[in-house]
Amino acid sequence: MNAEMANYAPLSFNTTIFNNAKEIQSHVDTYIHGLHQEAEHLKQSKKELSDQSFKSGLLTYVPLGGKSDTHLLLLGGMGPLAGAHGMKECLSFLQDAYSVTLFQACFIPKRDSDHDVAWSLYEALHVAVQNCPKNKKIELIVVCNGAHHFIEDALKLFYQKSSHKNRDIRFHSLKASVEKKSRTFGRLKCIALQSNFAAQKGIYGNSQNIYSMDTIPPLSSYQKNLTLAIEGVKRFDKHTTLLNAIKVFHALMDYGAKRLLLGCAEIPIIIDSLKKEAPHDIQEYLSSVTLIDPLMLALQEMAEK
Structure with missing residues (x-):
C-alpha cells in the first residue's frame, strides 16, 4: 500500500479462508452472532453504534475441487449485518460454482457524510483485490445500494492508482441490474x-x-x-x-x-x-x-x- 493511502488504511483486519461449505456457513452464522454480542457490549458502554464501530475483516471460501477460473468479490461492511447476509445469499445461490471473498470494509464513512467516500471505496477495493486468488478473474459486487453513487469514481481511482489495476475485474452494478x-x-x-x-x-x-x-x-x-x-x-x-x-x-x-x-x-x-x-x-x-x-x-x- 502506497504512502498516499496510509492515512486512510484500516490498521488491521482478520483474514479467514475456508474450503468446506458447511464450515463457511457455520462461520458466517457465528460471525453474525458475534456482531450482536459486540453490539450489546458497545451499548452497555454507552457508545453510539455505527458501521464504523465494528472491525473490518476478510472471509474467503474456496471450494475443494473447484475448477472455475472466476472469483466473486463482495465489498460489504456498509453495514456489517448486510454484508454478512449478502455472503449467505451468495453462498446459497452459487452452490460452490465460484470461490467467494467477502471484505467487510466497516471503515468506509456513511454515504451521506462529508468524507471522501469514493476514496475509501477505492482503498477497500485495493485491499480486497490484493487478497483475492491471484489466478482468477474477479466478479465484483458492492453490497450497498447507496455506495453505487460513488463507485464509478472509486473504480477510476483504482485503475489510476492501484498496483492491482491490471487484474481482470468485472463490476456488476446493483443499479444496472435493477x-x-x-x-x-x-x-x-x-x-x-x-x-x-x-x-x-x-x-x-x-x-x-x-x-x-x-x-x-x-x-x-x-x-x-x-x-x-x-x-x-x-x-x-x-x-x-x-x-x-x-x-x-x-x-x-x-x-x-x-x-x-x-x-x-x-x-x-x-x-x-x-x-x-x-x-x-x-x-x-x-x-x-x-x-x-x-x-x-x-x-x-x-x-x-
Whole structure:
C-alpha cells in the first residue's frame, strides 16, 4: 500500500479462508452472532453504534475441487449485518460454482457524510483485490445500494492508482441490474424501498415503472419510518426496526403495493424479521407480493454471463 493511502488504511483486519461449505456457513452464522454480542457490549458502554464501530475483516471460501477460473468479490461492511447476509445469499445461490471473498470494509464513512467516500471505496477495493486468488478473474459486487453513487469514481481511482489495476475485474452494478430487470415489469408499478440518501440521489425511482416510496403522496410520510427501520438494523435495535417496519408495511398493504424493490441492503434483514415476528396480516401480505432483491438480480446476471 502506497504512502498516499496510509492515512486512510484500516490498521488491521482478520483474514479467514475456508474450503468446506458447511464450515463457511457455520462461520458466517457465528460471525453474525458475534456482531450482536459486540453490539450489546458497545451499548452497555454507552457508545453510539455505527458501521464504523465494528472491525473490518476478510472471509474467503474456496471450494475443494473447484475448477472455475472466476472469483466473486463482495465489498460489504456498509453495514456489517448486510454484508454478512449478502455472503449467505451468495453462498446459497452459487452452490460452490465460484470461490467467494467477502471484505467487510466497516471503515468506509456513511454515504451521506462529508468524507471522501469514493476514496475509501477505492482503498477497500485495493485491499480486497490484493487478497483475492491471484489466478482468477474477479466478479465484483458492492453490497450497498447507496455506495453505487460513488463507485464509478472509486473504480477510476483504482485503475489510476492501484498496483492491482491490471487484474481482470468485472463490476456488476446493483443499479444496472435493477434497471435491466425493470424493462420486463410492464405496467405494474414497482415501489423502491431505500434509504433517504439513495432516494435523494435517485439510485432507484421514476424510471421504467420504479417509484421511490417518498415520491408517492399516500406513502411519502412513511419514508421516515423506513429510515428508522434501516437505522434500527444498523444499530442492532430490533424493537425500533420492527416498530417502524410494521408501520411501513401496513401502509404499503393499504396502498395495494404488489411489487417491492428491496433497494437497501438492510431491507432483506427487515423482511426476515417481519416474516417471523410481524402481525399475521403483514406476514400474509409479504407472502402475496413480489419482492425484488438487487443482489439476487446481480447474481443471476453474473451466472448468465
